[in-house]
Amino acid sequence: MPRRRCPAAPPPPALAPAARTPATRAPGGFKKTVRVAAALTGSLLALLTTAIMLGAYFPALPKIGVIGPVLGGQYPFHMAFLAVAGGVLGALALRWGLRRWGRVLTVVTALSTVAALVIGGVQLSAAREAGAEVSFGDVLGELAYPDTRPDTTATYAVRDGEPLRVDAYLPVRGRGGAAPAVVLAHAGGFHTFDKSDLRGTGRWLADRGVAVFAVDYRLAAPGRPTWDKAPQDLLSALGWVREHAGRYGVDASRVSLGGMSAGGTLAMSTAFRLRNGTIRAADGRTPAPPASVVGFYPGTDVRRMWEDDVAGTRRGAELFTGGTPARYPERYREVSPAAEVRAGLPRTLLVVGDRDRSARPETVRELGEALRAEGVDTEVRELPFAEHAFDDAYGSLTSQTSRRILLDFLTKAGH
Numbered sequence: 001m002p003r004r005r006c007p008a009a010p011p012p013p014a015l016a017p018a019a020r021t022p023a024t025r026a027p028g029g030f031k032k033t034v035r036v037a038a039a040l041t042g043s044l045l046a047l048l049t050t051a052i053m054l055g056a057y058f059p060a061l062p063k064i065g066v067i068g069p070v071l072g073g074q075y076p077f078h079m080a081f082l083a084v085a086g087g088v089l090g091a092l093a094l095r096w097g098l099r100r101w102g103r104v105l106t107v108v109t110a111l112s113t114v115a116a117l118v119i120g121g122v123q124l125s126a127a128r129e130a131g132a133e134v135s136f137g138d139v140l141g142e143l144a145y146p147d148t149r150p151d152t153t154a155t156y157a158v159r160d161g162e163p164l165r166v167d168a169y170l171p172v173r174g175r176g177g178a179a180p181a182v183v184l185a186h187a188g189g190f191h192t193f194d195k196s197d198l199r200g201t202g203r204w205l206a207d208r209g210v211a212v213f214a215v216d217y218r219l220a221a222p223g224r225p226t227w228d229k230a231p232q233d234l235l236s237a238l239g240w241v242r243e244h245a246g247r248y249g250v251d252a253s254r255v256s257l258g259g260m261s262a263g264g265t266l267a268m269s270t271a272f273r274l275r276n277g278t279i280r281a282a283d284g285r286t287p288a289p290p291a292s293v294v295g296f297y298p299g300t301d302v303r304r305m306w307e308d309d310v311a312g313t314r315r316g317a318e319l320f321t322g323g324t325p326a327r328y329p330e331r332y333r334e335v336s337p338a339a340e341v342r343a344g345l346p347r348t349l350l351v352v353g354d355r356d357r358s359a360r361p362e363t364v365r366e367l368g369e370a371l372r373a374e375g376v377d378t379e380v381r382e383l384p385f386a387e388h389a390f391d392d393a394y395g396s397l398t399s400q401t402s403r404r405i406l407l408d409f410l411t412k413a414g415h
Contacts (some may be wrong), residue, residue: 042089142395189316258294353386
């Protein structure tokens with residue numbers, strides 16, 4: 001019998017493509033979101049660190065030249081860390097397919113990292129040259145003033161019904177006899193801040209054998225100029241410390257006068273005038289001149305502070321003197337350290353940052369040169385990549401360096 005051919009089995013129906021559910025779409029969308037978010041975050045870090053580094057290296061640039069020296073100069077290793085983080089995100093973007101974007105990010109952040117590390121390296125070299133024992137724990141962790149308190153607080157005078165207070169930071173007794181001391185006046189443009197700003201420096205010096213007396217003085221306000229009052233307050237503070245030297249374990253012959261910014265201007269003009277005999281105490285006995293004088297980023301000429309008008313210096317000068325240089329030229333001259341340069345002035349230490357816009361380094365160098373020309377023992381130290389008030393960041397390399405310089409000056413043999 002002929003074999004019957006069985007009809008071929010129909011091919012199985014083609015499987016319809018599986019419908020894409022939200023659950024299967026989600027991973028692709030999530031990955032894309034992560035890629036873009038990483039690239040955007042890396043871009044922000046790259047933009048931030050690049051702007052800060054450009055400002056740190058080129059302080060004449062508008063806007064970024066203001067913030068760059070502050071953040072780049074005080075926190076170079078933190079800036080390097082941020083730049084590295086941006087570079088890692090750029091490398092991930094490159095690996096995930098965002099090639100052009102990733103390449104740009106990795107290159108830009110690499111340059112910012114190198115720039116930040118160069119700043120840190122230059123400052124570290126300056127610290128070692130100054131003999132500072134650098135604490136990297138402080139560099140990374142002490143971003144502002146430390147939480148410390150004075151050993152005692154007292155009233156050194158009462159003026160206009162206002163008690164004027166002094167914070168004393170004292171060395172441990174019995175370490176080599178009576179200690180040298182320094183009376184320090186705080187910063188603040190003659191019209192703001194107070195003695196607590198000096199607590200970090202005060203405690204550090206006291207732990208190394210120097211007594212520190214951080215003082216308040218009468219602050220200027222609208223309608224209340226203090227050009228003739230604040231210097232009198234420093235005279236009172238200097239005399240008070242000498243009178244109480246035995247109580248605090250201080251060598252009365254080794255009491256210095258110093259200050260930061262406007263406080264440095266006050267300290268220097270008061271000390272110079274005291275030596276020159278152009279100021280006398282309005283209340284009580286006029287003290288002898290200090291053993292030495294210190295100015296950290298000081299204004300050397302108050303008229304120039306008014307003319308430059310950087311970061312509020314004009315307003316501070318007018319509040320302090322009661323008006324403009326045209327109206328009160330004699331007041332501006334009387335409170336300017338540069339106007340009192342003579343032979344025979346006390347040993348002087350001047351410290352300034354090379355990026356300082358308010359107390360420009362050239363003005364500080366000029367004062368130092370004028371003092372040396374008169375035979376005054378003068379030390380001028382210019383710190384690299386440092387802006388005004390560089391010691392606000394207590395743990396920064398410039399702050400640690402400046403404290404070492406100050407300690408060595410105050411404890412120098414023959415001081």
